[in-house]
Amino acid sequence: MSNTVIIGAQWGDEGKGKVVDLLSAESAVIVRFQGGNNAGHTIKVKGKQTILHLIPSGILHDDKVCLIGNGVVCDPYVFLEEVDQLAAQGVNVSPERLKISKKTQLILPYHKAIDAARESKLAGKKIGTTGRGIGPCYEDKACRVGIRATDLTKPQLLHDKICHALQEKNALLTGLYGQPALDAEKIYADLLAIAPRITPYLADASTIVGNAWEKGQNVLFEGAQGTHLDIDHGTYPFVTSSNTVAGNASAGCGISPRALDRIVGIVKAYTTRVGAGAFPTEQLNDTGEYLRNKGFEFGATTGRPRRCGWLDIVLLRESVRLNGLTDIALTKLDVLQNLPALQICVGYEYQGEVIQYPPQEEGALGEVTPIYEEMEGFIEDISTCTRWEDLPDTVQAYVQRIEELTGVHVSLVSVGPDREQTILR
Numbered sequence: 001m002s003n004t005v006i007i008g009a010q011w012g013d014e015g016k017g018k019v020v021d022l023l024s025a026e027s028a029v030i031v032r033f034q035g036g037n038n039a040g041h042t043i044k045v046k047g048k049q050t051i052l053h054l055i056p057s058g059i060l061h062d063d064k065v066c067l068i069g070n071g072v073v074c075d076p077y078v079f080l081e082e083v084d085q086l087a088a089q090g091v092n093v094s095p096e097r098l099k100i101s102k103k104t105q106l107i108l109p110y111h112k113a114i115d116a117a118r119e120s121k122l123a124g125k126k127i128g129t130t131g132r133g134i135g136p137c138y139e140d141k142a143c144r145v146g147i148r149a150t151d152l153t154k155p156q157l158l159h160d161k162i163c164h165a166l167q168e169k170n171a172l173l174t175g176l177y178g179q180p181a182l183d184a185e186k187i188y189a190d191l192l193a194i195a196p197r198i199t200p201y202l203a204d205a206s207t208i209v210g211n212a213w214e215k216g217q218n219v220l221f222e223g224a225q226g227t228h229l230d231i232d233h234g235t236y237p238f239v240t241s242s243n244t245v246a247g248n249a250s251a252g253c254g255i256s257p258r259a260l261d262r263i264v265g266i267v268k269a270y271t272t273r274v275g276a277g278a279f280p281t282e283q284l285n286d287t288g289e290y291l292r293n294k295g296f297e298f299g300a301t302t303g304r305p306r307r308c309g310w311l312d313i314v315l316l317r318e319s320v321r322l323n324g325l326t327d328i329a330l331t332k333l334d335v336l337q338n339l340p341a342l343q344i345c346v347g348y349e350y351q352g353e354v355i356q357y358p359p360q361e362e363g364a365l366g367e368v369t370p371i372y373e374e375m376e377g378f379i380e381d382i383s384t385c386t387r388w389e390d391l392p393d394t395v396q397a398y399v400q401r402i403e404e405l406t407g408v409h410v411s412l413v414s415v416g417p418d419r420e421q422t423i424l425r
């Protein structure tokens with residue numbers, strides 16, 4: 001028996017969806033514990049692609065229970081869209097196997113309106129959010145005025161809370177941001193209209209996970225975004241609004257930290273970032289362009305082109321420490337094919353010194369100079385390799401160097417988007 005947490009070790013988009021999908025096969029319960037539909041998890045099975053933003057990627061395995069934990073922010077309209085999309089593909093999305101914690105906070109239209117208005121006002125200082133209302137929804141939770149999924153069963157409470165929230169939101173939208181006021185009654189009526197479709201999914205997620213743990217069943221904790229987008233430990237303020245590190249798997253669904261056994265960090269063989277913020281190994285040149293095109297590095301949620309660069313071990317070292325990684329799943333290794341040489345950033349020069357971990361002061365990451373180690377590139381097509389022995393020596397050397405530099409075993413190597421394009425070690 002082993003419970004597994006899957007987290008992104010970089011800035012998100014590491015390919016978590018595929019690994020969650022693979023490891024779901026061995027799990028009884030799959031739970032998302034943070035973030036919302038700012039995520040975009042792409043899963044390809046036998047050539048057929050599915051992109052999920054909110055519902056756990058494990059849903060594609062028929063016999064698994066999938067939970068949206070209390071730490072997630074859930075847009076109820078997006079939830080229903082995904083339910084309908086999956087149902088149309090023949091996936092079983094009945095409430096028997098898909099559940100939302102009663103304590104999950106709901107993203108409502110005013111959260112999205114504030115997210116968009118704030119970003120448009122921040123000319124030159126934009127975070128580059130996904131515009132899904134994530135930050136404003138977490139703000140309301142911390143401010144103790146959030147609307148929780150269970151409130152859908154109490155119309156009067158729901159009405160009161162929406163009216164109360166809109167007093168403040170409308171003052172902000174109209175007064176500060178010059179936007180039209182939103183109509184509380186409409187938001188309430190629209191929500192009440194979809195409530196009968198949502199309420200059958202409400203559940204006590206904490207007890208379900210706890211019972212599975214007690215019975216010795218495997219639970220998979222599906223992280224979203226990446227370690228360096230963590231609200232506390234990421235490249236603040238260019239971060240998301242939740243804790244993306246493995247420790248939040250416990251609080252974000254209501255289970256003891258003792259339940260977390262294995263912690264897999266998903267690492268892309270190079271680095272990408274979406275939105276603003278420092279990116280020391282970014283390649284604003286042909287290499288970056290090559291990685292973007294070959295790796296199809298365009299956001300699954302917003303379609304934005306991702307910024308691309310070399311693998312950064314300094315960031316990974318910190319991810320290893322913050323998450324306590326037990327192993328690494330290395331993804332998109334095939335994308336590096338045909339690059340004449342591969343650079344790995346092994347340290348930073350900062351204020352005249354060589355440092356091994358990212359500096360902590362705001363903006364300091366933008367002032368470091370990466371120190372690179374060069375490795376031989378490869379020209380072979382590795383996308384059909386299914387065994388470690390099939391990989392060329394140069395590729396094996398690259399993977400082994402990552403292990404040496406991070407001190408963590410690479411247990412899985414992904415050489416293409418399909419389930420089958422995976423090497424287990």
Ligand code: IMP
Pocket residue numbers: 011012013038039040127128129130131132133134135224225226229238239240241274275276
């Ligand atoms: P938010 O989460 O929409 O508030 O966006 C905050 C920052 O996190 C922005 O830079 C986004 O591009 C980034 N971000 C949020 N979700 C993801 C993701 O799933 N992958 C990559 N970046 C993300």
